[in-house]
Amino acid sequence: MSAKKKVLLKVIILGDSGVGKTSLMNQYVNKKFTNQYKATIGADFLTKEVMIDDKLVTMQIWDTAGQERFQSLGVAFYRGADCCVLVHDLTVPKTFESLEVWRDEFLIQASPRDADNFPFVVLGNKADLESKRKVTAARATQWCKSKNTIPYHETSAATAQNVEAAFQEIARRALKQEHTEDPIYLPETLTLNANQNISNNRPMGPDCAC
Amino acid sequence: MEGGRNEVVVTSSSSIVSDFAAFRSDCPLKKFAQPHSHLEWTYFQAGPGDATPLVFLHGTSSTAAAFFYQVQSLSRKGYYVISAQYPAFSSPEEWCKGFDRFLDAMKCRAAHIVGAGLGGFLAQHYAARYPARVRSLVLCNSFASTYAFAARAGTWSSLIPVMPSMFLRQAMQDTLPQGGFMEMSAKQAIDWVGQQMNDLSGEDLASRLSLNCTGSQVPSLQLENRQITILESNGETMVPDELRRQLRIQYGGASFAELKSRGDFPYLSRPEEVTLFIEVHMRRFGDFIGYPTGDTPAAGYLEELPSWEDPLALREEPERRQVWKNPFEDDDLL
Ligand SMILES: Nc1nc2c(ncn2[C@@H]2O[C@H](COP(=O)(O)OP(=O)(O)OP(=O)(O)O)[C@@H](O)[C@H]2O)c(=O)[nH]1
Numbered sequence: 001m002s003a004k005k006k007v008l009l010k011v012i013i014l015g016d017s018g019v020g021k022t023s024l025m026n027q028y029v030n031k032k033f034t035n036q037y038k039a040t041i042g043a044d045f046l047t048k049e050v051m052i053d054d055k056l057v058t059m060q061i062w063d064t065a066g067q068e069r070f071q072s073l074g075v076a077f078y079r080g081a082d083c084c085v086l087v088h089d090l091t092v093p094k095t096f097e098s099l100e101v102w103r104d105e106f107l108i109q110a111s112p113r114d115a116d117n118f119p120f121v122v123l124g125n126k127a128d129l130e131s132k133r134k135v136t137a138a139r140a141t142q143w144c145k146s147k148n149t150i151p152y153h154e155t156s157a158a159t160a161q162n163v164e165a166a167f168q169e170i171a172r173r174a175l176k177q178e179h180t181e182d183p184i185y186l187p188e189t190l191t192l193n194a195n196q197n198i199s200n201n202r203p204m205g206p207d208c209a210c
Numbered sequence: 211m212e213g214g215r216n217e218v219v220v221t222s223s224s225s226i227v228s229d230f231a232a233f234r235s236d237c238p239l240k241k242f243a244q245p246h247s248h249l250e251w252t253y254f255q256a257g258p259g260d261a262t263p264l265v266f267l268h269g270t271s272s273t274a275a276a277f278f279y280q281v282q283s284l285s286r287k288g289y290y291v292i293s294a295q296y297p298a299f300s301s302p303e304e305w306c307k308g309f310d311r312f313l314d315a316m317k318c319r320a321a322h323i324v325g326a327g328l329g330g331f332l333a334q335h336y337a338a339r340y341p342a343r344v345r346s347l348v349l350c351n352s353f354a355s356t357y358a359f360a361a362r363a364g365t366w367s368s369l370i371p372v373m374p375s376m377f378l379r380q381a382m383q384d385t386l387p388q389g390g391f392m393e394m395s396a397k398q399a400i401d402w403v404g405q406q407m408n409d410l411s412g413e414d415l416a417s418r419l420s421l422n423c424t425g426s427q428v429p430s431l432q433l434e435n436r437q438i439t440i441l442e443s444n445g446e447t448m449v450p451d452e453l454r455r456q457l458r459i460q461y462g463g464a465s466f467a468e469l470k471s472r473g474d475f476p477y478l479s480r481p482e483e484v485t486l487f488i489e490v491h492m493r494r495f496g497d498f499i500g501y502p503t504g505d506t507p508a509a510g511y512l513e514e515l516p517s518w519e520d521p522l523a524l525r526e527e528p529e530r531r532q533v534w535k536n537p538f539e540d541d542d543l544l
């Protein structure tokens with residue numbers, strides 16, 4: 001009965017400064033884009049509800065500062081993540097080369113149970129700047145393949161190209177990862193009775209908040 | 211000792227008990243006797259006393275100890291933290307006057323307040339009446355109106371003042387979720403809160419139950435919504451859905467953080483998660499940077515950091531605001 005648990009997916013976006021992490025999140029959640037760059041300070045989150053295969057889930061998307069690698073928020077920030085999005089700017093090779101470091105950093109901090117199978121998604125952003133492209137899709141795909149086949153998408157936060165689809169994939173992968181980490185408490189005296197509403201089975205007294 | 215549930219035992223080996231013992235060994239419980247009254251506040255205090263404090267206010271069934279994990283971890287990160295336990299007041303108005311005295315006694319001009327349940331409700335009352343003293347609010351599984359509780363309690367609440375404390379204690383124990391499917395850590399938190407409750411006087415119990423069950427609505431706040439963070443546990447809590455929804459509507463532009471934690475006491479069952487959200491909340495204000503001592507970023511790295519202007523001022527700017535416009539835009543509940 002108290003299976004009324006809502007599915008909450010924690011998604012963390014990592015990548016070098018300026019690759020477009022904030023822009024991607026803003027495009028996805030608020031459908032807005034601005035050319036002006038303002039470095040993100042620290043980390044912050046936005047919430048979006050999405051339907052995945054007829055299931056309503058809440059995505060809590062954490063945008064981080066590319067300039068502040070170790071964040072000082074500590075491991076609690078990474079803990080409980082259900083998917084990690086690695087973003088590079090496909091016009092700047094250095095940002096692509098950093099993905100390895102971001103990935104390693106994430107795995108060290110989050111220390112997921114099964115590191116090999118933890119869901120990552122790689123986004124090659126600024127796909128609208130095709131004429132300035134420096135990182136080919138083949139090169140990116142190759143790297144993703146070498147890391148236990150991470151899905152790769154090319155996006156543009158500016159034109160919204162592929163943004164929705166990329167986040168759908170992110171949500172889908174996060175949902176697969178999401179599971180109850182804590183053992184469930186079952187009181188010894190609990191008798192399973194289909195007609196019994198457990199929460200109404202309390203002794204009399206006022207209902208109040210704790 | 212009086213009362214029915216002293217024998218409540220921690221059903222599973224709980225780390226809360228030992229963690230709290232360690233905390234108590236270097237953080238004494240302090241007292242402030244309110245002048246011209248018999249009222250006494252108790253509190254834990256840690257961190258640099260010259261900063262604007264982060265004041266924690268517990269809910270109906272808890273004590274100052276409820277936030278010991280946050281007092282410990284946030285003070286280590288450089289925040290000035292006070293977890294206050296309020297004595298028995300007869301109304302939100304009286305409570306506000308008392309809390310104002312308490313802040314005077316702590317020698318702080320203003321505070322960031324984190325309130326859980328009833329504590330959050332009272333914090334909103336205070337913010338409405340003493341706006342100059344409240345920098346920001348974090349409301350954890352809280353509510354802005356007690357009418358739903360009043361309706362449920364019915365005539366019961368009028369009897370509270372004449373009830374023997376043994377009965378009140380039992381009633382309070384009974385409001386804690388007793389069983390069902392829950393996280394082990396949530397169950398441990400409930401058991402621990404149940405034990406701590408034995409330290410409360412009959413007068414405390416009566417006051418809290420009647421504050422909780424007497425209909426009252428928080429007046430409108432001068433605080434801007436972006437100065438408010440709402441934390442909510444995943445799934446059911448003792449706060450009815452209608453009140454949870456109402457709070458979110460009332461503070462529509464607030465930062466709304468859903469926790470992975472379940473149950474009424476996430477600050478005890480998954481302390482790091484609650485601490486993280488409080489820290490993120492605090493980073494929106496210029497008061498603190500809060501690098502953990504002994505865990506400062508590598509040399510050369512600090513220089514790269516953008517300077518800490520008042521992030522609130524930053525967020526005045528249009529493109530920054532858009533990000534924050536309405537976190538519930540896609541919330542089907544609204
Ligand atoms: N043309 C183009 N520009 C983009 C795109 N995405 C982001 N930008 C621009 O790139 C700059 C940096 O974008 P941000 O989203 O702020 O980058 P960030 O990764 O959040 O950077 P940090 O917060 O410093 O880590 C801004 O000027 C954006 O307008 C895109 O898809 N196409």
Ligand SMILES: [Mg+2]
Binds near residue numbers: 021038039040063065
């Ligand atoms: Mg950014």
